[in-house]
Amino acid sequence: xxxxxxxxxxxxxxxxxxxxxxxxxxxxxxxxxxxxxxxxxxxxxxxxxxxxxxxxxxxxxxxxxxxxxx
Amino acid sequence: xxxxxxxxxxxxxxxxxxxxxxxxxxxxxxxxxxxxxxxxxxxxxxxxxxxxxxxxxxxxxxxxxxxxxxxxxxxxxxxxxxxxxxxxxxxxxxxxxxxxxxxxxxxxxxxxxxxxxxxxxxxxxxxxxxxxxxxxxxxxxxxxxxxxxxxxxxxxxxxxxxxxxxxxxxxxxxxxxxxxxxxxxxxxxxxxxxxxxxxxxxxxxxxxxxxxxxxxxxxxxxxxxxxxxxxxxxxxxxxxxxxxxxxxxxxxxxxxxxxxxxxxxxxxxxxxxxxxxxxxxxxxxxxxxxxxxxxxxxxxxxxxxxxxxxxxxxxxxxxxxxxxxxxxxxxxxxxxxxxxxxxxxxxxxxxxxxxxxxxxxxxxxxxxxxxxxxxxxxxxxxxxx
Numbered sequence: 001x002x003x004x005x006x007x008x009x010x011x012x013x014x015x016x017x018x019x020x021x022x023x024x025x026x027x028x029x030x031x032x033x034x035x036x037x038x039x040x041x042x043x044x045x046x047x048x049x050x051x052x053x054x055x056x057x058x059x060x061x062x063x064x065x066x067x068x069x070x
Numbered sequence: 071x072x073x074x075x076x077x078x079x080x081x082x083x084x085x086x087x088x089x090x091x092x093x094x095x096x097x098x099x100x101x102x103x104x105x106x107x108x109x110x111x112x113x114x115x116x117x118x119x120x121x122x123x124x125x126x127x128x129x130x131x132x133x134x135x136x137x138x139x140x141x142x143x144x145x146x147x148x149x150x151x152x153x154x155x156x157x158x159x160x161x162x163x164x165x166x167x168x169x170x171x172x173x174x175x176x177x178x179x180x181x182x183x184x185x186x187x188x189x190x191x192x193x194x195x196x197x198x199x200x201x202x203x204x205x206x207x208x209x210x211x212x213x214x215x216x217x218x219x220x221x222x223x224x225x226x227x228x229x230x231x232x233x234x235x236x237x238x239x240x241x242x243x244x245x246x247x248x249x250x251x252x253x254x255x256x257x258x259x260x261x262x263x264x265x266x267x268x269x270x271x272x273x274x275x276x277x278x279x280x281x282x283x284x285x286x287x288x289x290x291x292x293x294x295x296x297x298x299x300x301x302x303x304x305x306x307x308x309x310x311x312x313x314x315x316x317x318x319x320x321x322x323x324x325x326x327x328x329x330x331x332x333x334x335x336x337x338x339x340x341x342x343x344x345x346x347x348x349x350x351x352x353x354x355x356x357x358x359x360x361x362x363x364x365x366x367x368x369x370x371x372x373x374x375x376x377x378x379x380x381x382x383x384x385x386x387x388x389x390x391x392x393x394x395x396x397x398x399x400x401x402x403x404x405x406x407x408x409x410x411x412x413x414x415x416x417x418x419x420x421x422x423x424x425x426x427x428x429x430x431x432x433x434x435x436x437x438x439x440x441x442x443x444x445x446x447x448x449x450x451x452x453x454x455x
Contacts, residue, residue: 038198046179046192052171069190069200070207 004030021048021055038068045069074448075100077441079422084434089422090441095269095415101369105134107447108348108440110228113238115350115363116140116217117224118377119148120255121166126184128173129166133226134366138215139163140224143184148219150226151186151212162212186212222253222379223350223361241304242346248333249354253379256390260378262398266405268412270349270366273374274436276408277362278302278345280311281429286403301431306439308346309432316341316355319396321389327357330381345432347439357381358393362401370412376401 004027011019024044031037041063048056063069079088093100114133121129122142129140130153139153139162153162155175162173162182172181172189181190188207195202216227218235220243225235232238243250255261266273276282280299284291294315302310316339318326330337333356341355351362358380365373378394414420425434 035198039193040198042192042198042200046174046181046190049172049181049190050170050174056171063200068198 017047017051018053020044021051021053021059025055025059034066038063038066041066042068075444077445080437080441084425084431085427087425087434087437089425089433090271090437091422092415092418092420094271094440095412096369098369101269103444103447104440105366106229107443109134109366111232111443111447112348113218113225113227113232113235114348115223115346115361116150116226117363117375118222118255118361119219119224120222120377121224122148124168126169127166128163128169128184130161130163133228136228137161138226139212141169141184141186143186145185147185148217148224149186150215150217150224152215154213155180156188156210156212157191182212186214188212221352221359221361222255222377223352223363225350239307239346241307242344242352245302245304245344246342246354248337249330249359251330251333251381253359254381254383254385256378256380256385256394259387259391260394262376262394264374264376264401264405266372266374266408267370268372268408269370269415270364270372271436271440272408272411273364273372273404274345274347274349274351275433276404276411277343277351278309278311278432278436279430280313281426282407286407287400289399301429302342302344303431303435305435306347306442308344309435310342310344311432312340312342314340318355318357319389319393321386321392325386325389327385327389327393328381329356345436347436360397372408374401 004023008023011023021044024040028037028040028044031040041059045056045059045063048059060069075091075093080090116133117131117140122140125142125144125146127142131138131140137153139151141151142148154160155162155177157175157178157180160175160177162175169184172183174181179192180188183189188210190200191205191207192200194200194205216230218225220239280296284296294313298313298315300312302312320326337356343353345351349364353360358378360376360378363375365375367373
């Protein structure tokens with residue numbers, strides 16, 4: 001398990017949604033395929049949306065640009 | 071379904087009428103019939119808007135088995151939705167809480183705005199693909215239940231086909247037009263619940279007549295005698311009682327609650343108590359008001375949700391506590407009669423009861439309404455077969 005995976009699991013375990021937005025965004029940056037990137041950024045976006053976090057706007061724009069969100 | 075009850079005796083004038091048959095209190099099949107006829111097809115009380123005071127506040131509720139969500143949107147509007155996801159029917163909100171951004175379904179994370187719009191469908195078109203031609207978000211918002219707020223009560227029409235609220239409640243709205251003023255919930259010290267082992271209708275019946283007051287509430291005799299009361303009957307809508315002698319509560323210094331402004335001299339001494347059919351009991355006075363929402367939890371179980379209101383947002387906490395305590399005593403005094411009548415309804419052969427034409431008009435008015443609604447429902451069901 002790499003460090004990012006460990007931090008993601010820890011954030012899930014403590015229900016730290018705010019941290020999950022950043023960690024899934026980070027996972028998206030390091031994804032090795034477009035599908036994987038879309039997957040991780042989607043998770044970041046959904047958690048940001050749930051929180052009403054300002055990062056949702058940027059994540060949404062990225063997903064739209066990738067043809068993965070409307 | 072058991073054989074239909076005979077309601078012809080209930081429909082007679084009060085001098086010759088009998089009360090509702092026992093089955094309306096003891097038969098699960100009749101309870102199920104009344105759930106549709108008396109509660110889902112009407113404007114029924116669900117909660118109070120004060121339960122969700124701030125934008126984003128969400129409160130899950132169960133109304134006759136139906137999972138609902140009371141939600142104040144970011145736009146400030148109070149709405150009622152079915153508390154389930156449009157995807158797999160999962161319950162969305164388990165506990166009262168603040169929705170900071172969107173409601174995320176805990177199952178597959180479909181997200182809804184606080185106004186009920188479906189705003190995200192993650193992976194719905196495959197991993198990382200959040201759209202699909204077959205998923206039209208505009209058509210998949212939360213299922214909204216028709217609702218209206220009046221006197222802070224959130225009224226719902228589950229069937230969606232009752233007359234408009236303003237039409238259905240025109241009589242009650244007009245009767246208390248002087249009190250069409252802002253109501254301020256007294257807060258945590260001004261709400262309480264009573265769990266009673268009775269059918270919800272018996273709480274209505276007891277509330278709307280003054281006949282029992284001198285016997286069940288002897289504390290009222292010193293200043294509000296039976297002869298000071300009058301009956302209120304609006305067939306098809308509400309019934310209740312009024313008093314011509316209302317004495318304001320005071321603290322040790324003689325201070326009272328501020329009056330509702332400009333309601334007129336008539337209300338200096340007068341107060342009224344309406345059972346607004348089906349399940350909301352309202353009271354109003356020159357200086358405070360209350361709402362009781364009867365939550366039917368079963369054929370013989372009811373939770374009474376009591377809320378007290380004032381004319382201004384800030385009232386004296388000690389006086390408010392005293393008022394809450396005073397009303398709690400009164401409403402608790404009624405528990406043994408509504409529970410006693412419920413147990414009494416298991417006496418086989420009881421004919422529904424004989425009304426006092428002078429004193430029981432408001433109760434008969436309610437029974438007559440029940441009979442009309444149930445008969446109408448049966449006719450419609452029969453026509454549909």
